Amino acid sequence: MSAAEGSNPEYVTARVRSRRRKLFDEDQYRDLVRMGPSEIARFMEETEYGEEINRMGARYSGVDLIEYALNRNQARHFADLLRFAEGRLYDLIARYLRKFDDWNVKTVVRGLYSDAAPEEIRSDLILAGELDEGDVDELIDAGSVEGVVEALEGTVFGEGLEAAYADFEATNSLVPVENAIDRAFYESLLRGLQGGGEAVGPATELYVEFLQAEVDFLNVRNALRTARTGAGLDPGDYFIEGGRLFSASELSTLAENTDELVARVRESTYGDELDEALDGLEDAASLVEFETAVDRALLAYADRLSSRYPLSVCPVLAYIVAKEREVTNIRAIARGKEAGLSPEEIEEELVT
Amino acid sequence: MLGTLTELTSVVLQEGTQAGAQPAIPEESGTAIGLGIAVGLAGLGAGVAERGIGAAAVGAIAEDSIGLGTALVLTVLPETLVLLALVVAFVA
Structure with a gap:
């Protein structure tokens, strides 16, 4: 029953879903891309970010104000999640x-x-x-x-x-x-869940599944980055344990050939769900496009998991990922504007 | 809870052996007991269902995504279970 282990997924997911829906959509991004930094700040004042913009408005201005407000807002929302959750759910979110x-x-x-x-x-x-x-x-x-x-x-x-x-x-x-920092985080997280004599319930299984997906996608991205920058680094050295898709040595060979890498992902459990995003991966010419496609794929996977298991930790994780993405997007818009990029160039960077 | 239950059973059992011919529960009261259990279980089921719905509804109200009216209607929907059980109770 849902009351298992004292958690309250109904309450938390109801709040989280509602917040997820209030995140910016494509139309709003399209508007934002055409604004200057001060206009973006004014636009944000009318939204979720109003509280932070008003509080920080006296001390900062322009892009710094936006950046500060984004980070503060993100921290506040995530602290809220912990305030809502109880029992096992709290534990997983924390x-x-x-x-x-x-x-x-x-x-x-x-x-x-x-x-x-x-x-x-x-x-x-x-x-x-x-x-x-x-x-x-x-x-x-x-x-x-x-x-x-x-x-x-x-x-x-x-x-x-x-x-x-x-x-x-x-x-x-x-x-x-x-x-090393990334690796320490994911490996200690997954180790803490799988070993340690802790009972692995269905909730934890989904959680592990999501984390494995995240590790897999992180590995894909790291492999591409190290391979494309051509700094003579071996992607295998930066492999993070715990994913389902690759082993360290496989990753080293796959990173050299993007097509094979995509084919590998397509054959995997993510394949069916990510067809569209993977098409994007295949067409992606630049590293930036490839990375946004990977982000989009992870976002899609998180959403898929959360609609398949509505009363689990998945909707919360999907929300965290989506919120992070929104913050990254707004930051990209603000910084891009500051650097004088054209709206089209900025749009390429956005993950929606 | 368990302690009282065993006491109760032993009392019932003693009564049965002592009274001999008289059953512990009179035969004609069987229907009433059955109905009581049916309505009680229906109420319990409705309660379990409303627990989750209520929690979700309050969450949604807190985020201003639905009104109080909608939330109330959704929360008490499982109450129909108890109403149906009551109908059965009155018909029988």
């Missing part, structure tokens, strides 16, 4: 939201690497995970990538990061460090 710890740590590392001001780094944080403002401030105060690695010793990120730091020192590229 685990997933640690993804933003992963994001925050990466942001701090990137910021320190590029010598950004602490204030700038703070504006890019999304405080929806377990690390609170104080914890992240400590990381920022660490002052260097090395300091962050040391500060994270003993956490889930610690182990992989130390090895990655050696690579970082050798190549002076952040890729190994970022990948």
